Amino acid sequence: GNSVTQMEGPVTLSEEAFLTINCTYTATGYPSLFWYVQYPGEGLQLLLKATKADDKGSNKGFEATYRKETTSFHLEKGSVQVSDSAVYFCALSGSRGSNYKLTFGKGTLLTVNP
């Protein structure tokens, strides 16, 4: 079945540092890939997505590229802010015909210190 493996956290960075959160996946066919962010006490917000190989999703300075050859979708940001402190989830949806559910990784807690 489908699965997502995320970099273990927590990750602690200083403001303006470079961020990478690794995500690899196992899936049949051609899934779509997502990053969601969860702030304390809240639900999940869609951060970015990519629907096919070599697509780059981007939003609010965050980027991730769909790499089919390495089955990866690593999240990056050039300069983090204190307000980026949250839990980040990598997720995939199944290929056509089975894309009714999202499979999530365990999440990576990011703390950014001033």
Place this chain on the structure above:
Amino acid sequence: DAGVTQSPTHLIKTRGQHVTLRCSPISGHKSVSWYQQVLGQGPQFIFQYYEKEERGRGNFPDRFSARQFPNYSSELNVNALLLGDSALYLCASSSARGEETQYFGPGTRLLVL
């Protein structure tokens, strides 16, 4: 436009009781999904409904059931609550069959004592 809304925001129940959680999707969205998020873990898929029909079911016991109404809102029901059912229950909506981008509500936090 309003996002996905869920009620109640918090709930405390005791073992063996029944609970009903409610969700209203984004206006125009016809598909609703339910996920359970245990503390420190990623969300786990429970159900998806599209046009009032169950489209998918995750690996959850029969104590969990759901339905979707003509206005596309949805209810998740859990019978015979166990301590392990304590979690954040998330509802997500998407616009159409085959649209895999899901938008989440704030969740209902259930505590079973």
